[in-house]
Amino acid sequence: MRIGLIGLGRIGAFHATTLAGLEHVEELVVTDPVSAAVDAVIGRIGKARAVADPAALLADGLDGVVIAAATAAHADLIRAAVAQGVPALCEKPIAGTLADALAVEAAVAESDVPVQIGYPRRFDPAFVAARDAVRSGALGRITTVRSTTLDPAPPPAAYLAGSGGVFRDCSVHDFDAVRWVTGQEVVEVYATGAVDPDAPHEMYAAHGDHSTVSALLTLSDGTIGVVSNTRTNGRGYDVRLEVHGVKDAVAAGLDEGLPLRSTQPGISWPSGPAHEFFMDRLAEAFRIEMGVFTQVAAGEVDNPCTVADAMGTTWTAEAATLSAAEHRPVTIEEVRAASGA
Ligand SMILES: NC(=O)c1ccc[n+]([C@@H]2O[C@H](COP(=O)([O-])OP(=O)(O)OC[C@H]3O[C@@H](n4cnc5c(N)ncnc54)[C@H](O)[C@@H]3O)[C@@H](O)[C@H]2O)c1
Known part of the structure; x- marks a missing residue:
């Protein structure tokens, strides 16, 4: 197959390696307006060829394209x-604004061309097992789902400025995981946030953004979701999901690289080293995600994360953003009605 890759920044350069590692990908056609980013990928990946811009790439007769450009x-x-x-x-999120996401949803709905949205936890073996445990009934009725994403260090200020804010940029992973693992939709969000007092003002406060947030989700059957995020977690990259039911409880992400230090006397778990970032913690999930996308592109399997499905996560992020800004619970119905959708 011949696959295109648009955007060669932090995650695009990483996806280049993952895609080039798939045996059935014979050629990778790449583009990015930053020539140093292009040169770095071409220099280390023999299968890669550069073209001038996205229009040239999309006109190249490719079997599929991975979009890893900036959210905007x-x-x-x-x-x-x-x-x-x-x-x-x-890559997540669908778009930088709700209006753009709705326009994408409408355009995709009128077409047969598959569009998959990149939520890698849907492919992480531990998250898949947690979902299977819920579906099998082994946990009984689910009471609580806790989902955590703690980044080790904030991205550059310019990235944050165009990210849409922490709920749309980071918490979306958790919102999507809660929805996907439980099979339920979010109906109400109550969120709050704090700003790192040590960070330069333009990083968060100037954009009405937060560096640490939490969101309480009420799901369609009354299950409670608890989401926790920060941009600065000193011990490493923490991606975890716990599902508690009336019969049993499971957790994804409790491996030896969990960036937590137990204070329990005599306990040396987890032994480390702690996960550093998504490139190590989620490498296997991204490899599976890219492989599945090539199968989606070839028409061999169903799309595992359609735009219509990912819109449920977008609505949750919109409600969380409004909730934290106005310090009140916000229903999905309210944000949908306000958008006219
Ligand atoms: N799934 C995940 O875990 C995950 C992790 C990180 C980032 N992301 C997402 O991936 C996207 C990129 O994030 P990043 O951290 O790599 O950002 P980045 O700023 O490091 O890189 C973005 C790249 O996109 C390029 N770009 C911007 N506009 C472009 C355009 N119109 N055409 C082609 N290239 C363009 C920039 O030159 C830059 O090289 C974001 O949408 C982000 O939300 C997802």
Whole structure:
């Protein structure tokens, strides 16, 4: 197969390695406006060839395209891929604004071209096992789901400025995991946030953003979801999900690399080293995700994360953003009604 890759920043460069590692990917066609980013990928990946821009890439007769460009570019790039008939996997979130996400949803709904949204936890073996445990009934009725994403260090200020805020950029992983693992939709969100007092003002406060947030989710059957995020977790990258039921409880992410130090006397678990970031903690999930996307592009399997499905996560992020800004619970119905959707 010949696969395109648009955007070669932090995650695009990582996806280049993952895609090039798939045996059935014979050629990787890449583009990024930053020539140093292109040179770095071309220099280390023999299968990669560069083209001038996304339009040239989408006109190259590719079997599929992975969109890993900055969030603000997602909506235009997804619509361009669909218009050219090129199956696409776009990194989360669907778009930088709700209006753009709704426009993408409408464009994709009118087309047969598959568009997969990149939520890698759906492919992490431990998250898959947690979902299976819920579905099998082994846990009994679910009372509580806790989902945690703690980044070790904030991205650059310029990235944060275009990220849409922590709920749309980071918490979406947790919102999506809670929805996907339980099979339930979020109906109400009560969120709050804090700003790192040591960070330069322009990083968070200038954009009305937060560095540490928490969100309480009420799911359709009354189950409570508890989401926790920070941009600065000193011990490492912490991605975890606990599901508690009336019969049993399971957790994904409790491995030796969990970045927590037990204060229990005599306990040496977890032995470390702690996970550093998504590149090590989720490497296997990304490898599976990219492999599945090539199968989606080839028409061999169903799309595991459609735009319509990922919109449930988008609505949750919109409600969380409004909730934290106004210090009150916000229903999904309220944000949907306000958008006119
Ligand atoms: N799934 C995950 O765990 C995960 C992790 C990190 C980032 N992401 C997502 O991936 C995307 C990129 O994040 P990043 O951390 O790599 O950001 P980044 O700022 O490091 O890189 C973005 C790259 O996109 C390029 N770019 C911007 N506009 C473009 C356009 N119109 N066409 C082509 N290239 C363009 C930039 O030049 C830059 O090289 C974001 O949407 C982010 O939400 C997902």
